[in-house]
Amino acid sequence: MSCSSGVPTPISRRAEELMFFRSASGAAPNLFLKTVTGTSRPPREGEIHGVDYYFFESHKLFKQSIKNGVFLEYIKRGETFYGLPKKSINDAIHHPSPVIFSQVEMSGWSKTEKYLSTITNIKILTLKIFILPDMNFSDYQKWLMEKRTNEDIDSRLNKTGWEVKKAPKKADFIVTNRIRENSQSLTYTAQAIINQILDFLPDQSNIPKFDLPFEIKKSIKG
Numbered sequence: 001m002s003c004s005s006g007v008p009t010p011i012s013r014r015a016e017e018l019m020f021f022r023s024a025s026g027a028a029p030n031l032f033l034k035t036v037t038g039t040s041r042p043p044r045e046g047e048i049h050g051v052d053y054y055f056f057e058s059h060k061l062f063k064q065s066i067k068n069g070v071f072l073e074y075i076k077r078g079e080t081f082y083g084l085p086k087k088s089i090n091d092a093i094h095h096p097s098p099v100i101f102s103q104v105e106m107s108g109w110s111k112t113e114k115y116l117s118t119i120t121n122i123k124i125l126t127l128k129i130f131i132l133p134d135m136n137f138s139d140y141q142k143w144l145m146e147k148r149t150n151e152d153i154d155s156r157l158n159k160t161g162w163e164v165k166k167a168p169k170k171a172d173f174i175v176t177n178r179i180r181e182n183s184q185s186l187t188y189t190a191q192a193i194i195n196q197i198l199d200f201l202p203d204q205s206n207i208p209k210f211d212l213p214f215e216i217k218k219s220i221k222g
Contacts, residue, residue: 021034023186031097032100035089036052041055065083073107098201099197109170128171130163132164134176191210
């Protein structure tokens with residue numbers, strides 16, 4: 001993503017989350033596995049079913065899958081549904097990668113944690129990371145009006161306001177997605193979180209911690 005004159009370019013929340021994941025997985029490529037999200041939209045060129053998304057054939061099939069309990073959580077953006085299938089979480093848990101990255105709406109955090117607590121044969125530590133856009137409210141509102149013309153803007157703004165208000169209590173990390181030319185802030189943030197995660201993974205002692213240009217004074221606790 002390019003920036004000009006030091007002014008951030010608004011991007012979608014899901015894109016922000018993916019950018020953070022790419023920074024983290026790029027820093028420690030053998031540490032992370034990303035769960036696969038389900039969607040009701042058709043695949044775009046180059047996208048592969050079961051890799052990029054689980055593509056449902058129609059809105060009707062997606063909604064029927066919701067009724068059948070296929071998803072841990074779901075959301076509708078405009079005319080498109082997105083959701084986290086339980087299958088995606090279950091497959092990831094049995095994958096050798098020790099850290100699972102999953103995009104879950106804050107409204108679905110409690111439900112996801114409750115589901116994970118039912119898995120008793122594996123010890124699971126859940127870390128919740130909230131990605132905060134690096135823009136002021138008026139820029140965010142303008143971006144929504146320009147880019148999300150098929151959505152209920154007021155509802156989206158209310159939801160974002162609720163998330164920002166709840167994040168300090170609900171999230172383990174709040175990451176401001178600062179993206180600037182010649183800046184490594186997102187990379188450093190990802191590396192700092194990886195250093196903290198490694199404290200809980202004694203079996204991953206072969207992965208060295210990163211030397212950072214700052215000190216973390218507060219550590220997470222299991």
